Structures are given as C-alpha cells and as structure tokens.
Amino acid sequence: MRELLWRKEDCQKFYQEHEGRFFYQRLVEFMASGPIRAYILARKDAIQLWRTLMGPTRVFQARHVAPDSIRGSFGLTDTRNTTHGSDSVVSASREIAAFFPDFSEQRWYEEEEPQLRCGPVRYSPEGGIHCVAGAADPGPACRRPVGL
Known part of the structure; x- marks a missing residue:
C-alpha cells in the first residue's frame, strides 16, 4: 500500500x-x-474480483445493480466514484509502475510470490504489506514495503 x-x-x-x-x-x-x-492486489483473478467489488463505473447504475459495491455505497458521481481498478493485466503493469516505481513485477514473481504460497500469511500494518506468518526470518517480502 x-x-x-x-x-x-x-x-x-x-x-x-x-x-x-x-x-x-x-x-x-x-x-x-x-x-x-x-494497492497491488495479488491473487488469482485479482482484476476481475476487484472490478466486481468496485461495481459499475457509473454511480447511478452501481446503486441499482450493485448497491453493496464500493461505488454503489460511496460513489458521488461518475467522475468521483471513489475507486479505480485496472481493466487488464497490461493496464495493471503500467499502472503499478506509475504508483510503485521501485516495484519489480519480475522480482516479485521470482522471489516473493513463492514465499507467500508456503503457508499462512499475516498483514503488517507498519509496511502495508503481507508476509509469511510465523517465519523466523520474515524474508524480503516483509522487509520491502512493496504492497500486496
């Protein structure tokens, strides 16, 4: 984050x-x-899940077809609809680079993502990141505030 x-x-x-x-x-x-x-969201089908949680771009539509969505609950206008989400993997890569210029997707996939598949994960509010729970050495995922 x-x-x-x-x-x-x-x-x-x-x-x-x-x-x-x-x-x-x-x-x-x-x-x-x-x-x-x-935020960088990392999970299977993260883009589609986030877009579902956000709800439709148009607030009026969101209030009627997805009233419990983020936009349905908090959106004011179509421009001030409270949230943004990438529409594709290509867009996500470009947008991650804009918000997190020091983040390397390749390094994350090679070094950090495998650690997060090893077991339970805990959230570190200080860094705004997730780490492997109970690890004696928290590893690079907990030392670098890259978001997740």
Whole structure:
C-alpha cells in the first residue's frame, strides 16, 4: 500500500488516454484534490474480483445493480466514484509502475510470490504489506514495503 498526493501533472499523465474527452479535466482535478491510496492486489483473478467489488463505473447504475459495491455505497458521481481498478493485466503493469516505481513485477514473481504460497500469511500494518506468518526470518517480502 502506498499513500500519496498526486500533482495535477501526474494525473494528466496517468489519464492521458482520456485527454479530450468531456470528463478528463474534472477527473484530473478530482484525482489531484486529495490523498490517494494505491494497492497491488495479488491473487488469482485479482482484476476481475476487484472490478466486481468496485461495481459499475457509473454511480447511478452501481446503486441499482450493485448497491453493496464500493461505488454503489460511496460513489458521488461518475467522475468521483471513489475507486479505480485496472481493466487488464497490461493496464495493471503500467499502472503499478506509475504508483510503485521501485516495484519489480519480475522480482516479485521470482522471489516473493513463492514465499507467500508456503503457508499462512499475516498483514503488517507498519509496511502495508503481507508476509509469511510465523517465519523466523520474515524474508524480503516483509522487509520491502512493496504492497500486496
């Protein structure tokens, strides 16, 4: 997990694919208006699961078809819908790099992901990461705050 404040320029770069669309300026202004929490979710079908938890992009629709979703519960408008989620593995890689520039997906898959498959996992609130529970040496997954 990473909490950050984005500058307007950061938001413009992140949402550049939407430049010229009617909602672009409002989206950029909103995203630069306060703190952001970014997470890397790691599990089978993480993208689809997160998109289900978020609910539809349009808040009105979310309130009717997925009222218990994040957007159905907390969204204000289609632009201020409380959450963002990658729509594909390719988008996730690009977006992870934007929020976590020091994170290496390849290193995570090679070094950290196998550790997390070895047994129970615990959450470390200090680092905002998950670690193998009960490990004598917490290993690199617990020493580097890469998020999970």
